[in-house]
Structure formats: structure tokens, C-alpha cells
Amino acid sequence: MSTESPGVPFTALGGAFEQDDIDAALAIMRAAADPGGDFFPLPEEPQFQKAFAEHEGAGHAVAVNSCGTALDACMMVLGIKPGDEVITTPLTFVCTATCAAALGAKIVFADVDPVTLCLDPARVREKITARTRAIIPVHFAGFAADIDGFAEITRESGIPVVYDAAHAVGTKYKGRPIGGAGHASCYSFQSNKNITTLGEGGAVTTDDAEFAESVRQKKTFGYVYGGSLRVASIGFNYRLTKPQLAVGLTQIAKAGRLISAKLAAMRKMQALLDGAEDVILPGGIEDGHGAHLYVIRTPNLERGAVAAHLKEQYGVGTAYHYPIVWTWEAFDSLEYDSSDCTHAVAASEHALSLPVFAHSTDDDLRHLADAVRGTVRELS
Numbered sequence: 001m002s003t004e005s006p007g008v009p010f011t012a013l014g015g016a017f018e019q020d021d022i023d024a025a026l027a028i029m030r031a032a033a034d035p036g037g038d039f040f041p042l043p044e045e046p047q048f049q050k051a052f053a054e055h056e057g058a059g060h061a062v063a064v065n066s067c068g069t070a071l072d073a074c075m076m077v078l079g080i081k082p083g084d085e086v087i088t089t090p091l092t093f094v095c096t097a098t099c100a101a102a103l104g105a106k107i108v109f110a111d112v113d114p115v116t117l118c119l120d121p122a123r124v125r126e127k128i129t130a131r132t133r134a135i136i137p138v139h140f141a142g143f144a145a146d147i148d149g150f151a152e153i154t155r156e157s158g159i160p161v162v163y164d165a166a167h168a169v170g171t172k173y174k175g176r177p178i179g180g181a182g183h184a185s186c187y188s189f190q191s192n193k194n195i196t197t198l199g200e201g202g203a204v205t206t207d208d209a210e211f212a213e214s215v216r217q218k219k220t221f222g223y224v225y226g227g228s229l230r231v232a233s234i235g236f237n238y239r240l241t242k243p244q245l246a247v248g249l250t251q252i253a254k255a256g257r258l259i260s261a262k263l264a265a266m267r268k269m270q271a272l273l274d275g276a277e278d279v280i281l282p283g284g285i286e287d288g289h290g291a292h293l294y295v296i297r298t299p300n301l302e303r304g305a306v307a308a309h310l311k312e313q314y315g316v317g318t319a320y321h322y323p324i325v326w327t328w329e330a331f332d333s334l335e336y337d338s339s340d341c342t343h344a345v346a347a348s349e350h351a352l353s354l355p356v357f358a359h360s361t362d363d364d365l366r367h368l369a370d371a372v373r374g375t376v377r378e379l380s
């Protein structure tokens, strides 16, 4: 993409797949096209789970069909039920909250850190009651949440922490991958994430073998395989298909390269936007940042106007991460107090995610930076 053709869509699914991914998916389909072929068995499943667990520094990984179902499974395994309270951030995708709400829990929102926009353990502490049964921080945009801070809460109170790691394939905390943190971490391989298993997919990672086995049962009808098949618990079907798992293997093998390229592009954006007036840049795009989203804030302008101007005048698509969860109509019957979560609300009002990708060229990035500076100037 160049400055002469300034169409920069926000989602660039084009570019997600390379020849090795295509070959992997086609090889499975070709084999199954043979009249004697089949989509089963799935040796790719344990292979992918092993590779993913290793990549994320966890003892175990269970592949599922989305981060949403990963979170659902974890909440069920924790036994979340009506009357329980689950604390999370309001600045997230809706399923971080609905996974517990669906089981009858009351969702309690706590504020985020103003720089990383991840749930702040100090603010979570203020919300803990005798009914708190789980905490769900999000590693927002690729920033690691304060894992030590949450581990301290679990040590003191026993409250389990399940991380929403949808943005965090490749994220590191203090130099180490984050997949073994807390009770579990839930990843997404949906189309615009750092790796994708043909558009949808996810995984739960954990260091706890028993927890991993319970999630595995939830994802496969409660089955326990052995001499004779048993249905040991109530479960569902959250499985990935064989071509998805095969592509997961090719994607995870090159995740390091893809994430480094995206991180490099984000750093270039930081340099290009350095000193831009009335723009808050994401703080701390350091080594270990998962490089999922590049989120700027324009605190003195209305976000919708900025997004529209970027699109109409410069052909730049943006995305909005996120509307505050309690503003969705599904939460209308509950009353939430926005004065409790001022950083999250302020970020939600002014945040815009820019189209920065692993394959962005220097011209793309210069065009984006010019578009942001121009938009702020023209709207101020």
C-alpha cells in the first residue's frame, strides 16, 4: 500500500496466510478427498497443543474453537454459579463478562491502569467481597496485565484468576511468556489475532493438569477415552477441525517472526507520531509486548468524528476497542456506576485502534501518521 492509494482497511486478513498455511490446509483436504480418506484421527491436535503450550510457557494447552468458548469452559470448570461475583474490566470484548454472567454470576467491574489499559489489581482489591469467586483480567492490546499483583491477591484470598489472553499470543511478562499465569489463560485465534486457525479458534493454557483435563472434557461432550468411552461430566463440542489444527501448527511455528515484524511496525508508528499534538500514544511498546493492537487516544476530540475523518479524508479504517461492557443493552437491567472506572471510561471514549500490521510498509505507516496528524489538525 502506498500514499498514492490510501485505502488502509482496519482488518487485513489478507496477509494472515502464507504458502505453508495454504499447503497445510490443502494437504488435509486432499487426503480427505480420497474415498478412503477421513478428517479423523487428529494427531495435529496434540501436536498443536504441545507447540502452543511451549510457545506460551505453560504446562498444558487445550485447543478450542474460540476464546469465547475457552472462557466459558474455564468459568464452568471453576463452578461459577448464581450468587457468585466475578470481577473484570469494563474495557473489553463482551464475552469476557458474559462467560460468567451466563452462569448467573454478578459481574463486578474494576478500573484499568491508565497506561496499559489492563485491569488494575489495586482497583480489584476494592471490589472483593465474600462472594467473589473469580477475577478475569485482560492482557489488553498485547500489554501484559500485572501478573504479580494478581498472584498476590490469589495467595491472600484464594480467588482464582483466569486471564483473557485473546490479544496476547507472544506477550511476555518480565521476560517470560504469560500462559502459565493464574489458574488459566484463554487465547483467541480469530482472524485478526496474532495467529489464526482459519478465522476462528482458541486455546486454554494452564500449569494445572487437572484443570486442563476438566477443560478438555468440557470441549468434547465430557468424554473420557479409554478401554470403553465414558461421559464423565457434562460437556459440549468446542473442537477445532483438522485443517484448522494443521494451520495452527504452521502459524505457531512462525509466530515469533510475525509478532516481531508487527512490533517493529508499531515502534515505527511510535517514532512517526512522536510529539503529535493532542494524541496520546500507547505507552511502553517494549520487547515482550504482544503487538496485537496499536491504540491511540485523542482526548480533545470526539472519537466518532476522528474515525469518520480518517476514513473519508485519508481512507484509513480504524476500530474501536472497546465500548464499555455495561453500555451494551444486554446489561441494561443492571446498574453500573461509571465513576468507579474513570480510566476505562475515558479510554473507551477516546481510543482508536490504527491499522498497523506485520506487513505494513514504511509508506503505509507514513501515510497513517500523516493521516492522524492531519485529522487532529483539521478537526481542532
Ligand SMILES: Cc1ncc(COP(=O)(O)O)c(C=O)c1O
Binding pocket: 065, 066, 067, 068, 069, 092, 093, 095, 096, 138, 164, 166, 167, 187, 188, 189, 190, 201, 202
Ligand atoms: C479481549 C477479547 N476477549 C475475547 C475475545 C473473543 O475471542 P473469540 O472471537 O476467539 O471468541 C476477543 C475477540 O476479539 C477479545 O478481543
